[in-house]
Amino acid sequence: MKYEEKLKGIDLRKEGKSYSEILQVIKVSKGTLSKWLKDVPLSKENKFLLRGRMKSRYEGAKANQRKAFQRKEKIFNSAKDEVLRFIKHPLFVAGLMLYWAEGTKNGNTVAFTNSDPRMIKLMMKWFRKICGVPEDKFRVLVFIHSLMINENWREKWIQITGLSSSHFIRPYIKPTTTKHRKNLLYDGTCAIRINDSALLARIKGWQVGFLEILHKRYV
Secondary structure (H helix, E strand, O other): OHHHHHHHHHHHHHOOOOHHHHHHHOOOOHHHHHHHHOOOOOOHHHHHHHHHHHHHHHHHHHHHHHHHHHHHHHHHHHHHHHHHHHOOOHHHHHHHHHHHHHEOOOOOEEEEEEOOHHHHHHHHHHHHHHOOOOHHHEEEEEEEEHHHOOOOHHHHHHHHHOOOHHHEOOOEEEOOOOOOOOOOOOOOEEEEEEEOHHHHHHHHHHHHHHHHHHHHHHO
């Protein structure tokens, strides 16, 4: 079977197919494919065609990247203007400041991590009421030391977040050499995650808009 796959791979390479294109047809590792094809020459015509396809894909990826940036920039600027409507809302300001301190700033995921149940509860309310996050977008990861595990730790975070157990991904359990549980009330650190780059751009816009208002009024 492997021999037949190798022959197929060689034929596809001679046709001018890229490694990624061949791997879509032949289910082997990239390392294995590289060994098979390292001595397979490409004709000048196929090299030209391959470069053309790679250039076209690159330009397409760059165009999508520009569109994504422009979309986020539009959301960011719109969010700056929203601050005037929200600034007198205590929940908006409290959540924005907490996220500024404890939330993720980069990437495409909105995430807030804390061990204080009161903060997690407040941020869940902020995400729901201010950000308008639908329930199916929430994912929760709990980081907990093995010593701290008890029969109620998961139920506690389910109750605090108001989410069902299906929203909780596999917890990160950290081994510990400590033999005695020092804080009886500690049930790990809870990370609320929302995979939404548009929401992250909106939050960043709120932060900048809020700062601009503060500077105009108090500086």
